[in-house]
Amino acid sequence: MSLIQLVDVTKKYDEVTALDHLSLSIEDKEYVCVLGPTGAGKTTLLRIIAGLLEPDEGKIYIAGILVNGLPPEERNAVYMFQQFALFPHMNVWQNVSFSPVIKDYQESRIKRLTLEILEMVKLADRRDAFPHELSGGMQQRVALARGIASGSRILLLDEPLGALDARLRVDLRAQLRKLAEDQELTTIHVTHDQEEALMIADRVVVIRKGKIEQMGTPHEIYTSPKSAFIMSFVGGANFFEGNVIKVDDSGSIIEILDRQKVHVSDISRNVGEKVVVAVRLEDIILGKVDGLESNIFSGMIKSTMFLGSSIEYVIKLDNGITVSSKRLISDAYKSQKPKEHVFVSFLPEKCYVFEYPKIGLLKEIEAI
Amino acid sequence: MPEVKLVNVTKRYGNIVANDNINLTINDGEYVSVIGPSGCGKTTLIKNISGIIKPDEGEIYIAGNLVNEVSIEDRGIGYVFQNIALFPHMTVWENITYGPAVKGWSPEKTNPLALEMLELIKLSARSDAYPSELSGGTQQKTAVARALTSRAELLILDEPLGALDVKVRTELRYELRKLVKDLGLTALHITHDQEEAMSISDRVIVMKRGRIVEVGNPIDLYTKPKNIFTANFVGEANFLTGIILKISDDESLIEIGDGLRLLTKNGNYNVNDRVVVAFRPEFAYITHVKMGNTLSGIITEVMYSGNIGRVRMKLSNGDPIVIKMALGIKNHQFHLNDNITINILPENILVYPYPEKGLEMELALE
Structure with missing residues (x-):
């Protein structure tokens, strides 16, 4: 049985539907990341599980028990958000041992438990420091330690790393994941950072406008996106709209713009259908691929952007379309400079094909 | 046109040396980012340049003029902060044209620029909306647009994209650089996002404990960092x-x-x-x-x-x-x-x- 179950949960704020008949099951000890654009309903989802909000409709079960109406402290879940709410007048030790659960324990047990948890978050030697004497990362670790000291088995994390330096976030997310695993906690981690979600989650739930758009392992979400929205929001891609003009066993041909043809391996669409073709940035190759006869376009490098471990090229094709290509810096084409003439190619099997979205392509992929 | 020069600038808060003998030149038309861990002194650095605080020692020059004693308003600096509050009773359009209006610009001068900004932040259709009707991210973008519309030649950006979704941030940073370059501004941009600094800047300054550890163009900084701290911090x-x-x-x-x-x-x-x-x-x-x-x-x-x-x-x-x-x-x-x-x-x-x-x-x- 799932540890946490949401059944047909709806929450409205006046006109806005924050959660729209959402159902979700989370297994014991699972690490789930909830990903979605601003306003998708991520925080509402977490607060409803925590008991800080009551849904308008639907049921919430924790360990098989219906918890609708139960106060937060009876749900065995601890809710942590971005702004670490530590008690400023208490030192690290006092903050961590303050937990309402352990404060009734014997003094020796409180001491042992607090020390153990502080060692876990590598802050035992800063036990006497006050919050303002600590860095943001340390404060967040104290908040986490306090959450764990509460004895709750469920961690509900709302952008827990959002207020931290990007570099520090990378270190802390791995620590966070390990901690949850070591302590056998069940974690729901809300983030708008797709890289964070892909790196640490067992399962990623992408929500959009109060509904689950797709869920699966990070690998599934990345390699088998269900919609242009998912493809755009997780990983990003180049999108072209076109019409299917031919389908046979070997693949389909899609006409983009006026008589420009793209060959795709996908054969799930019908001739005449309006579709969206999507190609990941890393699947756009600068140069011609040996043996490839279609999907080769000529163009000019418009700009190159250095991103640290990777480089992104923006290429304006002669047909007017702009495409982006991304390479790890270690695999990058060394000589590409703006204004340089290049060929761009991509393999038919690297093309995703989606039904043309009812709201239009731009609205679909604009994750705002 | 503004070149910014700091000579032996030091600022202390009690025992803490927030800026420790900083020497730095930002060239006219250059886009420079400052990165470093929390508490490294990057915010103090821009407060010194903008005139929000005064250094204990050292000189600050903008466009060749010593500005130590020049007030904030008279330094010719435009600011973008992470948490600019919009005027709640004004529409998006009124918010972003407020600065130019105060400066006495004519609508003929202001409107095309304001329209360009709205287009950039993809808000042309919402120009009549009030801040309360916008999502947090969209409000933040309006704030960026407002600061850019009342432009100066030296732009100081303190985590301007920090409150935005990753995807929006990635799109906007490219536009931000393009805008600064098209308008020929000098920009000093503080960020906690190393990738943002790399992608947007001509040069990146790495700070640690009040000092400049290293300055370089993004590719050199990433591939040939001169010290261990930089190597670790930029990637x-x-x-x-x-x-x-x-x-x-x-x-x-x-x-x-x-x-x-x-x-x-x-x-x-x-x-x-x-x-x-x-x-x-x-x-x-x-x-x-x-x-x-x-x-x-x-x-x-x-x-x-x-x-x-x-x-x-x-x-x-x-x-x-x-x-x-x-x-x-x-x-x-x-x-x-x-x-x-x-x-x-x-x-x-x-x-x-x-x-x-x-x-x-x-x-x-x-």
């Missing part, structure tokens, strides 16, 4: 300790334990020197033929971030390292506990003297 890297075994011309052979040896390009050391070698995870290649140095180990963890495979492996000397590889066309498969051999080119290995206070201290981000 992920593996750090191993070793001893110089042999030196020839411009190459050094370094022993990193258990008989493992790395040939490196950097030859500026003596035999028996204790050193730190570093390389970025993506500069490990898996090839059929031997290429440069080879290292073998056991795979202890495999993670995928999109098309990038991240593999943690343990070398025979016990050191853990991380490698990163595009799965793209090659479609590599990695399996736990498999043996794996990687190649690292000598020119992609960085060598540093072993730090006096130890490696861990040098790598500390907090």
